[in-house]
Amino acid sequence: DVKVTQSSRYLVKRTGEKVFLECVQDMDHENMFWYRQDPGLGLRLIYFSYDVKMKEKGDIPEGYSVSREKKERFSLILESASTNQTSMYLCASSFPRREGGAEQYFGPGTRLTVT
């Protein structure tokens, strides 16, 4: 079974703090993704990566950055956390598929509260 793990289930941080969310997958997937999930908005793509040291902006990258130094690990960084970044953060991974449409496997999520 594919396993995607996230470093924390719950996290509480103060405004202005630097926050690191870690994601690790054990299936040698090339593709990794970070989403945030908010009620009524579904999942919105923040950043994704198709390879080590590669990153692409998703639909809502402002206020976030990412790091992918190893294939299995994809980190999401909030440089200076703000209250509007309070959300559930989901990590996902997939194999590439030439025609697109690769199934994504999700981690359990990190519920981040910024006070």
Add this chain to the structure above:
Amino acid sequence: AQSVSQHNHHVILSEAASLELGCNYSYGGTVNLFWYVQYPGQHLQLLLKYFSGDPLVKGIKGFEAEFIKSKFSFNLRKPSVQWSDTAEYFCAVNAYNNDMRFGAGTRLTVKP
């Protein structure tokens, strides 16, 4: 860029009722379509997917979905829901690449 609309935000059904959840997407080219489900307290998991071929696809737990290209729709159906189907359901689409766009989700509550 592709986008997805799910028209029902919260659906409440009694057990044994039939279910249909709407999903429409906007993209003019070839698409791959998905339904994911998130049971309370669990990970998102794939329910079913459509790449090509038969537009009626069957997934796990008795769910099916029909792709209607002319309507840009991919509606999810189940003839008889159970209490254990209570969950949030997400429609998703991608085109030629491997990143995906999700709808806002539909929360399904099944009353026993």
